[in-house]
Amino acid sequence: MKKMKIFTILALVGVAFATFSMADSDEYSKKSYKKYGSKYSVAPVNNKLYEDECASCHFGYQPGLLPKRSWVKLMEPRELENHFGDDATLEEEDRLTLLGYLTANAADSKYNNSRLSKEIAREIPRGLTPIALSQTRYFKHDHDEIPKRFIEQKEVKSIANCAACHTTAQKGYYGERDIVIPNYGRWDD
Ligand code: HEC
Numbered sequence: 001m002k003k004m005k006i007f008t009i010l011a012l013v014g015v016a017f018a019t020f021s022m023a024d025s026d027e028y029s030k031k032s033y034k035k036y037g038s039k040y041s042v043a044p045v046n047n048k049l050y051e052d053e054c055a056s057c058h059f060g061y062q063p064g065l066l067p068k069r070s071w072v073k074l075m076e077p078r079e080l081e082n083h084f085g086d087d088a089t090l091e092e093e094d095r096l097t098l099l100g101y102l103t104a105n106a107a108d109s110k111y112n113n114s115r116l117s118k119e120i121a122r123e124i125p126r127g128l129t130p131i132a133l134s135q136t137r138y139f140k141h142d143h144d145e146i147p148k149r150f151i152e153q154k155e156v157k158s159i160a161n162c163a164a165c166h167t168t169a170q171k172g173y174y175g176e177r178d179i180v181i182p183n184y185g186r187w188d189d
């Protein structure tokens, strides 16, 4: 009888815990998008593993900058092996964890209320699966007025180096207000 009771309590605690942790991750996404819902922002990165593994070679691109199918493709083992000329191979467990994080928070995730993410998801044609936002027509349209010398200079080097010009990129904010191009200054168009 006593044994039975303890078992029941343990089972209930287990179920409650599982429900809580599921609700927690969904809740997080909802909250963060409410907070970062402006036209120019995506939810900032909030994942330590992602920061360690994916923001070591370059700026940590927020999951809300690309649709799910793009993250799925980018995170395939064979793609990671030759990732823009680098080897970004991960332990299988880490790969799956990060894939989950990226797809749950992708531009077209149902939890994502960011207007910027929605725009990105809408503008990328259905038939395309780009793994570089910077190569999309949507992105090029916003960046085609920047003179080449400001991109090629050593302080920037690549148009994929978002934080070099977007001073608040880390926070997920890409509005014009906070664009400062090195050796040029604020961007007014
Ligand atoms: C060993 C270094 C390295 C690691 C680790 C790495 N990357 Fe990259 N990544 C690169 C290089 C190099 C580029 C090309 C950057 C450029 O064009 O300036 C790139 C480009 C990208 C781009 C395209 C950016 C754009 O819009 O042009 C995305 C997205 C990206 N990486 C995501 C990831 C993710 C997700 C991870 C973690 C799983 C990761 N990277 C880990 C080296 C790395």
Ligand code: HEC
Binding pocket: 040, 065, 116, 133, 134, 142, 143, 146, 150, 151, 156, 158, 159, 160, 161, 162, 163, 164, 165, 166, 174, 175, 176, 179, 181, 187, 189
């Ligand atoms: C060389 C500097 C530079 C780099 C690097 C850069 N941007 Fe930009 N970005 C700009 C400028 C300038 C604009 C244009 C603002 C305008 O004219 O409205 C812009 C516009 C944008 C916009 C549209 C905002 C708006 O006002 O409509 C987004 C979103 C954006 N950038 C995201 C990114 C991301 C993501 C990256 C990295 C993959 C990146 N940018 C890299 C300079 C840069």
